Amino acid sequence: MLLRCYDQAVAPHQVAAIAGQEDPVQPESHQDWANREYIEVFTSSIKKIADFLNSFDMSCHSRLATLNKKLTALERRIEYIEARVTKGKTLT
Amino acid sequence: MPLVTRNIEPRHLCRQTLPSVRSELECVTNITLANVIRQLGSLSKYAEDIVGELFTQANTFASRVSSLAERVDRLQVKVTQLDPKEEEVSLQGINTRKAFRSSTIQDQKLFDRNSLPVPVLETYNTCDTPPPLNNLTPYRDDGKEALKFYTDPSYFFDLWKEKMLQDTKDIMKEKRKHRKEKKDNPNRGNVNPRKIKTRKEEWEKMKMGQEFVESKEKLGPSGYPPTLVYQNGSIGSVENVDGNSYPPPPLSDSTSPPSPSFSEDSLPPPPAEFSCPADGNQRGPGLAGPKRSSVVSPSHPPPAPPLGSPPGSKPGFAPPPAPPPPPPMMGIPPPPPPGGFGSPGTPPPPSPPSFPPHPDFAAPPPPPPPPAADYPTLPPPPLSHSGGGGAPPPPPPPPPPGPPPLPFSGTESLSVAPPLSDATKPKSSLPPVSDARSDLLSAIRQGFQLRRVEEQQEQEKRDVVGNDVATILSRRIAVEYSDSEDDSSEFDEDDWSD
Numbered sequence: 001m002l003l004r005c006y007d008q009a010v011a012p013h014q015v016a017a018i019a020g021q022e023d024p025v026q027p028e029s030h031q032d033w034a035n036r037e038y039i040e041v042f043t044s045s046i047k048k049i050a051d052f053l054n055s056f057d058m059s060c061h062s063r064l065a066t067l068n069k070k071l072t073a074l075e076r077r078i079e080y081i082e083a084r085v086t087k088g089k090t091l092t
Numbered sequence: 093m094p095l096v097t098r099n100i101e102p103r104h105l106c107r108q109t110l111p112s113v114r115s116e117l118e119c120v121t122n123i124t125l126a127n128v129i130r131q132l133g134s135l136s137k138y139a140e141d142i143v144g145e146l147f148t149q150a151n152t153f154a155s156r157v158s159s160l161a162e163r164v165d166r167l168q169v170k171v172t173q174l175d176p177k178e179e180e181v182s183l184q185g186i187n188t189r190k191a192f193r194s195s196t197i198q199d200q201k202l203f204d205r206n207s208l209p210v211p212v213l214e215t216y217n218t219c220d221t222p223p224p225l226n227n228l229t230p231y232r233d234d235g236k237e238a239l240k241f242y243t244d245p246s247y248f249f250d251l252w253k254e255k256m257l258q259d260t261k262d263i264m265k266e267k268r269k270h271r272k273e274k275k276d277n278p279n280r281g282n283v284n285p286r287k288i289k290t291r292k293e294e295w296e297k298m299k300m301g302q303e304f305v306e307s308k309e310k311l312g313p314s315g316y317p318p319t320l321v322y323q324n325g326s327i328g329s330v331e332n333v334d335g336n337s338y339p340p341p342p343l344s345d346s347t348s349p350p351s352p353s354f355s356e357d358s359l360p361p362p363p364a365e366f367s368c369p370a371d372g373n374q375r376g377p378g379l380a381g382p383k384r385s386s387v388v389s390p391s392h393p394p395p396a397p398p399l400g401s402p403p404g405s406k407p408g409f410a411p412p413p414a415p416p417p418p419p420p421m422m423g424i425p426p427p428p429p430p431g432g433f434g435s436p437g438t439p440p441p442p443s444p445p446s447f448p449p450h451p452d453f454a455a456p457p458p459p460p461p462p463p464a465a466d467y468p469t470l471p472p473p474p475l476s477h478s479g480g481g482g483a484p485p486p487p488p489p490p491p492p493p494g495p496p497p498l499p500f501s502g503t504e505s506l507s508v509a510p511p512l513s514d515a516t517k518p519k520s521s522l523p524p525v526s527d528a529r530s531d532l533l534s535a536i537r538q539g540f541q542l543r544r545v546e547e548q549q550e551q552e553k554r555d556v557v558g559n560d561v562a563t564i565l566s567r568r569i570a571v572e573y574s575d576s577e578d579d580s581s582e583f584d585e586d587d588w589s590d
Contacts, residue, residue, distance in 0.1 A: 028117060035121040042128045043105070046135060050100065053139055060146045064153065071156050076194055078163050083192045085170050 098141070098211045101134040102127040141211060198562045249561075256564050260571045267571075 023029075105127040106120050113119050201207075208216070228238040240247075 028115070032117040032121065035117075039105070039121070039124050039128060042125075043131075046100075046128070046131055049135060049139075053135075053142055057142045057146070064146070064149050067153055071153060071160065074160055075156070078160060078167065079194055080192065081167055082163070085167060085174065 095212075097209060097215075098138040099215070100131050100138065102130045105131075138211065145209070200560050200562055253559075253564055256568050260568045263568075263571050 106124045108123065110116055110119055110123075222239065222243050225238040225242050229236075232238060
């Protein structure tokens with residue numbers, strides 16, 4: 001973060017600052033720090049949401065894949081049973 | 093590293109040039125906040141996408157589950173209605189019933205453009221399209237798409253397909269040869285005893301210590317005992333050599349008793365037995381019994397190195413040779429063509445532009461000379477020929493002005509001419525030249541022409557039959573592991589028309 005020289009007229013509320021303290025831009029930088037912290041909270045929350053989404057996605061995919069595997073196995077078994085049962089009847 | 097499928101858009105919040113305002117800090121803050129809002133927007137878009145995908149998947153599963161539940165209910169009803177007295181018990185019934193085959197649907201084309209997830213597709217669409225080289229296609233003589241020389245997504249699949257088809261052909265030819273030999277040699281009962289012995293020989297080998305096992309396999313094609321570095325690092329020389337690798341050397345010459353020539357005292361006479369069978373198996377030239385002595389005296393150096401080296405390496409696979417011949421064995425006989433494909437194939441497709449033409453004349457190269465000799469010479473000639481990939485490699489020297497082909501071999505030229513006119517290949521200058529040569533050559537060329545037309549037909553057939561990985565692979569595996577006598581006749585024509 002670069003410190004810039006602010007070319008501006010000293011506002012009245014800063015006169016007191018000048019009188020009392022060394023740094024005329026201190027309130028501004030304080031405010032800036034506060035803003036940055038605020039923004040940092042936002043961005044870290046966004047990252048958390050993104051992480052959550054990723055892990056949610058992965059876990060859902062893995063669960064759905066397990067389900068898929070079970071479903072396929074069930075389907076095959078049912079097919080076999082149907083064949084056993086049906087043939088037994090139709091050829092009599 | 094995982095592939096980034098969804099990229100949240102404004103990547104950098106405040107890396108941009110500031111407009112000139114009085115309060116820059118506030119300006120930066122405001123810009124950053126605005127970018128944060130944009131990021132939230134793209135995040136929500138991606139979240140909706142993710143959840144949507146999961147939702148569709150879950151929906152398909154739900155429908156499958158419901159259909160399964162219905163089937164189970166129906167089955168339940170049926171089973172309760174089943175009456176054991178009605179069961180068919182007759183033998184005929186067992187035989188006439190259709191066997192149960194579960195539906196083995198293989199998933200194919202998993203990583204296809206259609207199955208690409210939407211965000212990745214969007215990323216892909218932001219890329220530049222390749223240049224419109226296909227506009228040049230009408231100007232090509234060989235009828236190939238011009239864009240394929242720049243970028244060909246189906247290149248590797250085509251390569252693999254050609255290799256598989258070639259392998260199936262080779263396997264069938266070999267099988268036919270074996271069958272012919274079987275018919276020719278009624279004494280083929282020896283094959284089985286030999287195979288039985290190999291295991292014994294393996295145990296014999298091992299009995300003497302693991303370090304001597306390598307000795308048989310490490311023999312060079314010279315038949316001379318090379319110095320070996322055994323598995324445990326000790327160096328030794330093998331002199332019991334042989335004829336292992338060389339069954340072709342005539343039996344009569346190599347009847348010297350095996351034992352004296354063994355310099356390895358630790359290996360008793362049994363090596364004589366097992367050195368023979370190891371190769372007898374693979375070559376199977378109908379040599380009878382253990383007489384074929386393993387030990388060829390050094391006076392019979394390698395009969396044929398190219399022939400020798402495959403059998404020489406085969407003892408390495410001998411260990412259980414009886415079970416299905418491992419694919420490497422099948423891979424060994426046609427090493428040159430895949431080698432020819434493989435090595436030039438690895439550079440990016442643009443560089444060997446002649447290779448897409450290869451599938452067209454993979455078969456036509458004259459049968460006796462190994463095709464390997466042809467391929468390295470290929471890249472220059474196709475480029476030099478005006479016809480593009482049409483000219484075959486066997487040095488079609490620039491045709492000496494084809495003088496009187498007609499008087500030379502009238503009938504042959506006549507018969508050559510029609511196929512010529514039919515097969516619109518840029519070989520038009522060649523047949524007149526070949527007719528000017530000997531009768532044999534013209535006959536060969538004629539066979540050439542004929543085969544080329546057949547080749548086209550075969551290719552058309554192949555295109556129609558099945559262009560997917562599963563069918564091709566299944567066909568190849570079926571050919572490799574089947575011992576069927578009834579081959580398809582189409583390949584027979586290939587053999588006999590040579």
